[in-house]
Amino acid sequence: MLWRWLDQDVIAQGRLPLLCFLLGFIVGFVLIRISVRMIRAKVRWWPGNLRAGDTHIHHVVFGVILVLASGIGMIATAETSSRSTAALLAAAFGVGAALVLDEFALIFYLRDVYWEKQGRTSVDAVFVAIAVTGLLLLGFHPLWLLEINDFRADPSIAVRVVVVVFALVNLVLAAIVIAKGKIWTGLFGMFFLPLLVVGALRLSRPGAPWARWRYADRRRKLMIRAIVRERRYRRPVIRAKIFVQDLVAGKPDVDHVRHAAEAELARKVVPAPAAPHRHGHHREPAGKS
Numbered sequence: 001m002l003w004r005w006l007d008q009d010v011i012a013q014g015r016l017p018l019l020c021f022l023l024g025f026i027v028g029f030v031l032i033r034i035s036v037r038m039i040r041a042k043v044r045w046w047p048g049n050l051r052a053g054d055t056h057i058h059h060v061v062f063g064v065i066l067v068l069a070s071g072i073g074m075i076a077t078a079e080t081s082s083r084s085t086a087a088l089l090a091a092a093f094g095v096g097a098a099l100v101l102d103e104f105a106l107i108f109y110l111r112d113v114y115w116e117k118q119g120r121t122s123v124d125a126v127f128v129a130i131a132v133t134g135l136l137l138l139g140f141h142p143l144w145l146l147e148i149n150d151f152r153a154d155p156s157i158a159v160r161v162v163v164v165v166f167a168l169v170n171l172v173l174a175a176i177v178i179a180k181g182k183i184w185t186g187l188f189g190m191f192f193l194p195l196l197v198v199g200a201l202r203l204s205r206p207g208a209p210w211a212r213w214r215y216a217d218r219r220r221k222l223m224i225r226a227i228v229r230e231r232r233y234r235r236p237v238i239r240a241k242i243f244v245q246d247l248v249a250g251k252p253d254v255d256h257v258r259h260a261a262e263a264e265l266a267r268k269v270v271p272a273p274a275a276p277h278r279h280g281h282h283r284e285p286a287g288k289s
Contacts (some may be wrong), residue, residue, distance in 0.1 A: 015137055016083060016089035022133045024094025029126055032059055033103050039117070060106060066092060101125045120242075128187065140191040176200045181208025206230055226250025 010019050024277040036059075038046040050057045070092035077085060105113050113119045137173075170190060177186035177199035189196030204210040206226040215223040 009139065010137070011083075013139070017086045018133065018137050020091040021094040021097075022088040022130070022137060023132065024091035025098045026094075028095035028098030029102055030161075032099055035059075036114070058103055058112075059099045060103035060104060061271075062098045063103075066096030067100060068096075072097060097129065099128055122257070123244075132187065135188070135191050170196065173197065175201050176210070179204075179208060180210040181205030193241065203229060 007021075010016055035046070037289065039048055070089045070233075074086070074089045074093065075083075081089070095188070100107075102122055104120040105112065105119045108121055109118055114122075154217055170193065173193075173196035174186045174190050177189060179203060180199065181197050182201075182202075185195055185199040189199055203226050204215065206223055210228060211223060214225065
């Protein structure tokens with residue numbers, strides 16, 4: 001069954017490089033996490049951090065070099081490369097991308113937070129990359145309407161208009177869902193439209209931009225509902241997420257997960273600040289000209 005899927009759904013559909021990218025990405029991420037855990041544990045026989053003088057060379061550097069080299073190779077051989085060459089370059093690109101995203105927090109915060117709480121951002125970035133690549137590998141993509149045979153066989157203006165409108169609706173709904181703070185719903189909804197519709201209709205998360213714009217002043221009750229709902233439904237999700245993050249990044253502990261989840265709820269589940277007043281409605285304080 002696996003071989004049939006590989007032959008019919010992957011190779012025949014031209015997705016072998018995508019599969020090799022995903023495998024390279026997962027292998028690269030697993031190996032680098034094993035390496036850094038061994039270094040942190042100070043295992044004597046394991047090579048330590050690479051340094052140039054007093055400078056610690058982070059593995060994101062090697063990831064950037066590998067991504068650049070393999071990416072150039074894919075572009076240069078796009079018209080002439082064999083299937084095996086394309087697969088090999090894609091796998092190398094996946095390994096490089098894993099090394100880069102494993103230190104995404106370093107890039108985002110511009111400081112070394114690998115073993116700190118902010119370092120979990122890297123794990124989130126890796127999970128997003130794996131999820132999106134997996135969906136693409138399974139044949140899902142935001143413009144799945146193009147897969148319908150009638151659309152492929154009928155390149156008329158009306159059909160093209162329908163496809164363009166569908167794409168725009170997808171993007172608008174995804175923007176609304178993401179503005180409501182539902183990143184994962186917006187991400188997966190790009191591949192499954194009903195998720196976007198549900199996410200766009202449901203209540204916003206209290207700290208999201210949408211809540212800031214829409215739930216202030218006269219709609220304050222909606223903000224209170226959003227906070228109560230967020231605390232109720234997000235608690236088990238946050239606990240599960242922190243446990244998995246700690247399992248990957250180190251320190252998987254039940255008590256730590258419980259306290260960390262409550263701390264994250266207290267930090268994040270707060271009302272969004274009110275939107276700034278427009279200049280036309282701003283009044284100068286008395287006594288000033």
